[in-house]
Amino acid sequence: MTRRISQLLIGLFFYGIAIAMMVRANLGASPWDILSQGTALQTGLDFGLITVLISGIVLLLWIPIRQKPGIGTVLNALLIGPAASFGLWFIGTPEQLWGQILLFAGGLSLLAVATGLYIGARFGPGPRDGLMTGIHSRFGWPIWAVRTGIEGSVLIIGWLLGGVVGFGTLAFALLIGPMVGVTMPLLRVPEKRGADAAPAPFANATPVEEVTT
Template identity: 35%
Template sequence: MSEKGTKFTVRCTVFLAGLFVLALGVVFMMQAKLGVASWDVLHIGLTHLTALSMGTWIQIIGILMIWITCVLDRKWPRIGSVLNIVLIGYFVNWLLALDIVPAVELLWARILMLVFGIVLMGFGAGMYVASNIGAGPRDGLTLLLAERSGWSIRLVRTILEGTALLLGWLATGPVSVGTFVSVLMVGPVMQASLRFWRKQMEKLAAAAAS
């Protein structure tokens, strides 16, 4: 395999692994039953109103956001961004069907599952972003709206997250302490993961070139 092909294979592997780790974190948070991340409050709330699965709603909402971004930006989406949301939804459905993350009753065990799930989500997000194959739909829409409105990225992201949380709560999604803990923890974990995986990608690229 050529050097270019080796680098691309490594990037794809990190991308897929990151999506799977993030999906596993989502399932851990769900099974902890102490609240889920704001967008998952919406996804789960919509499952209560329809016959569609959690993973399917992840895909529908994500593709809708990609479509909005494309219409506003007048550009075709990157294939990696579409794969991003489709695969996360698939992985979540697959993990839930396998039932490999059991629900527990003891509070201390549920707290551990919650924290572990948040760490997995942040770590996985850092992995797939570091691969530079395809950002998540929320990232693209946040950046575009911030550019068009002149508002800060933080403000736009807060509005999007708050809207998702409100709609999810109205749809009886699971809002609890874990929802607010995830708001505080996912970002720092993702930042640390992104820094780590960018360094690893550089090392892997150097190794492939040697």
């Protein structure tokens, strides 16, 4: 349990830092981060605060699809935004293109590790992942179709609000799936076997193995 909680918290912190790295690279980021970026530009609110608020709205969408959040879901919604704000505070945008590319690549790699850490802790998926898998479980729609529909809509809204869409957005879409496909199995905390196995508190029943981000 100590390892699982530590892994969850470290993973969420790294996830926020990874988001900050990709945003500061200014090459485009993930659809949800583009939405946060665009909303922050339009409202003047802090990027991290916007990220938390969007997570809360997404969690409300869990209600009609009968999803139950785990403790990891709640901490995901509360902690990633502040971690991203902290990263944006001390990370700047490189002046040279090669520096921007390296910063983005580092952020993407860290995000893949962070995803493996927090999902591998087995405390439930994040709000956005749970929305995707919840719709899949509730209606039987293919997971790829659900993800494409959700993230495509989010991307368009974020772009219209002024978020940066670029090469990094395409790189994220193409690479994050295969990357977390490596990190998730490696970092998953094994389940106990036998009579001494205790159920995880607030564990979510959604099969997170299907989650790719």
